[in-house]
Amino acid sequence: MKFLRHLAAAAAVVGVVVLIGLAWDRLRPSLPGEGPGGRAFVMRGQVVKGLPPGRAVPVGVKLPAGAKPVPGLHINDAGGIPGLQLGDLLKAADLVVLRNTALIEVAVIAAVMIVDAGLRKRRRARRVASVALGDAPGRKRGRLGSSSNGVRR
């Protein structure tokens, strides 16, 4: 019962965010940094999304046979989209893409961990210094003790 209540609450929050997205699309369909006509950009050199009026297809982009660049419409060529056959997917050669994503995540995690460890060390040093000076008698230990999840920090 508690789970269902929480599920309903979470679904309501998700619904609100989706509604915000729909309202955004309806009222002002542009993203920060771009005009309502959208902008042209190339993904992996082949996919074109949202060509603004009057803008030509970027150099190096191939269009499918018979396709014309329609302003504001999504265009892509077969070269930029992996095939739909299951055999075409998950090729070992494309593992580099997965590796790059993992590298980005590992790099950010490492950076945050280093910053977090440094901040904790500084806080601890400050606390030790203040205790040594007799600055804060009877002060609560904060979160340095055992945490709420049973893992010592």
Place this chain on the structure above:
Amino acid sequence: MHRSTPTTPARVTAQGGRRAGVAARTRLDFWFDAAILAGYTVAYSYGFTGVVIHEWLGIGLGVALLLHLTLHWDWVVRTTRRLISPRGPDRLIWLVNLLLMFAMVLCVASGIAISRVALPELGIYPLQTPFWFRLHVLTAEVTVGLVPVHVALRWRWIAGVGRRLLARRPR
């Protein structure tokens, strides 16, 4: 990676097994969150998965995220109430989680809106507009930055539970 239900410290069982000492809820949180992270990493790597797996995995991630939010709803309520009191780390984690929730939900929703394989397979033909394409790309880029931050802000919990879960039972 925030915890909603406080779990007890590792209870060493009569058999002396350390893995058995980790509460079931903690085990569920750990493995479920690890699966979401792995699924997200694969789904983000569009060039590797291709469109079919990308779309179905994305829909699955949407369901998993709703479940993740449900499992940690206690934490959401508790931390939101406590926001008035000045506690730096919790505030930062709350803010990161809020931004990530917005980005993830919009990413999945825009992905569904521009679906070319998964929804048409079910007989649903979503209306594709440039806005949803651009929103999908933007939110995907935001989430790839925020997901590792979300994970890293709980690295002590992850390291502690991971050590206990992966530790071999003494023979």
